[in-house]
Amino acid sequence: MSSQTDEPPVRFWSVDEVEALDFDPAMQEMLDDGGLARIRMPHGEGDAWVATKYEDVRLVTNDPRFSRAALAGRDITRMAPHFIPLDDAVGFTDPPYHTGLRKTVASMFSRRRIEELRPRAEKIAEDLLDAMEQAGAPVNVMEHFTTPFSVAGISELMGVPQEDWSRIIGWTLLVISSAQGRRRSEQAKEEIGAYFDALATQRMAEPRDDVVSHMAAAEKEGRLSRQELVAFAVLMEVSGINSVRFNSANMVYLLLTHPEHHARLLAEPDLLPQAVEELLRYIPHRNAVGMGRIATEDVQVGKVTIRRGEPVYASYVAANRDPEKFEDPHSIDFDRSFNPHLAFGNGPHYCAGPWLARMEMQVMLRGLLDRFPGLRLAVPPSEIRWRRGELIRGPEAIPVTW
Ligand code: HEM
Secondary structure, eight states: OOOOSSOOOEEEOOOOOOOTTOOOHHHHHHHHHOSOEEEEOSBSBSOEEEEOSHHHHHHHHHOTTEESGGGTTOOBOBSSSSOSSOTTSGGGOOTTHHHHHHHHHHGGGSHHHHHHTHHHHHHHHHHHHHHHHHHOSSEEHIIIIIHHHHHHHHHHHHTOOGGGHHHHHHHHHHHTBSSSOHHHHHHHHHHHHHHHHHHHHHHHHSOOSSHHHHHHHHHHTTSSOHHHHHHHHHHHHHHHHHHHHHHHHHHHHHHHHOHHHHHHHHHOGGGHHHHHHHHHHHSOOBSSOOOOEEESSOEEETTEEEOTTOEEEEOHHHHTTOTTTSSSTTSOOTTOOOOOOOTTOOGGGOOSOHHHHHHHHHHHHHHHHHHOTTOEESSOGGGOOBOOSBSBOOBSOOEEEO
């Protein structure tokens, strides 16, 4: 452990429930204090550093002296009882090895390739909106639209047949939960892993134009092992469903509770891509912090020296509210034209699906705005129930009318 005498005291970050989409007051305190903080969370051992300021977060997430591979065998302090990715997942690897894994799917998620999928995504949205209109108000827009859309988007791209989607949703929810206990989450990880293992075997025999077939071809050429394929595929499916479904629900909630922003998007449709970027910056996507890293040598970050072997976290959510980077960071400003937010992370572990996520958010919001210009909450905002004890934040349901 560090021998410095001026190091900050360790805070216990219990990760209490934060209301609606409020910014976690613990994060605010750490940002206000500046520099790196030391934290202990409910699970794992010891304490860890956490970077919250924009520039510190960029450094920690992009400096090769902070390693993901070095997490192996360490039970570092964390929010959830289990680790989210499977052991062989990209999240636990470092470049250059990590770069090779990411390359096996990069072309399937490129901006150009994702743009080609937009018409298909618009068709999925149209069909779901037709069904929602037919169901008649009030409806839970998450159940009728944002969730099935998110599941369809990533699953079609991965190559998961529609008849398996409901099983997949069940597993992914257990994997990202910290509230169901370690055993159930680990079991769900194994089951979804076995599912993708079988799918890869099928696609190796009969390839199609989907991500799993692409990965199976890479496996055949010796560019990744079956375990790596499975762990990466699971991570993409889990993130592709849950990050998008809750982030889009949060976006819908924010628009319906900020009539001035809602009205602007109705009046100025071209503003949508920029508005989505601002909502991505503003939304506190997750509770606490994601996966940590381990310092492989002593590193100076601002005023503190992180010692070799010490765990370090970086909060993208906090960095997105750093007043030194974003003017008036706690307000939603669709005119923010320079918006280098870190909602998709930074450095080598930068999100694998940002173009897919962006395209899906734009298609969903555009579809809702066009189809239901009078869309509004069917209950007072105070009656919306929020997910509890979960890693990714979002509402349980959003009842709407039009
Ligand atoms: C609004 C939606 C999304 C948000 C906010 C989001 C955000 C993030 C963030 C913050 C990271 C972590 C960076 C780090 O570990 O330092 C990440 C990683 C990742 N995301 Fe996303 N993501 C979203 C959608 C998606 C989608 C659609 C996919 C589908 C492929 C995806 C796949 C992944 C994967 C595989 C990783 C791990 C990358 C690695 O460790 O190399 N995400 N994402």
